[in-house]
Amino acid sequence: MEPSEEIVTNIRDSWEGDNDAFGRVYETILGISEYTGHNDIAEIARCAPNTAKKHLKRLNQMGIAECQSSHWSLAFRRNDAYLEWREVTQIAEEHSVQDLAERVRKLETKESELQEEFGVEGPDTASVYASNSDRPTHELMQAIGTWNGIQRDIRLYEAARQLQQNDGNLISAFVEIPSDDHAPAESQ
Missing domain, CATH: 1.10.287 (Helix Hairpins)
Incomplete structure (x- = not known):
């Protein structure tokens, strides 16, 4: 499923200035909620397919994009949890x-x-x-x-x-961790 024309237009309008290929791919993936082939993303981001694939893989490693692969292509979408x-x-x-x-x-x-x-x-x-x-x-x-x-x-x-x-952590640094003293004895 291709992103809507409105999404494409909004993304392209935001690229005025000195936005590089990584920035364009990043902005593109944020607008994509359905798995979309890297070639289609490259077209939207106005870059080469290999460039898009390289940046999408990096965004996937960063947790910003999710990836789905088939035998011959890669598809990506934004990671809503991010x-x-x-x-x-x-x-x-x-x-x-x-x-x-x-x-x-x-x-x-x-x-x-x-x-x-x-x-x-x-x-x-x-x-x-x-x-x-x-x-x-x-x-x-x-x-x-x-x-x-x-x-x-x-x-x-x-x-x-x-x-x-918790000073920037979802879990407090002061959570008590049980010591081994209270662990059940191992049977011998």
Whole structure:
């Protein structure tokens, strides 16, 4: 599946100036969500296929791109986990631990309200037809979409809070590691 013409146009417009082939391939892959052949990516990035393949392999090693290979070609797409990590670090840089904790509390309150309204644990099992709400169907559909966004935001803001709280690590450096003293004795 080829990226939309709008994506291609936006990427090419951003290349004004001194953007090299690596930069163009990088920007191209960020706009591609479906596995796309390296030849097609090269065409979009306006570089030779071998150049695109070399840079895509590097982006794959960096965790920015995912790769799928067949017998005769390589296909790549962006790694959404990388983009999510970038978003988490940006949120962590822009907010204090207290701000992040307050934001998570507000989001969790809103999620609880939606759980009560729909009578289910999450938006994946929510139904506009099984709801006890008096709201019109289109508003219930919007609420389910909002609920998906709330869950995503909770995950991102909580990860950013942990990152802030633990000096840039998602796991605290002060986590106790069990000593061998408490390990079960080996049978001889």
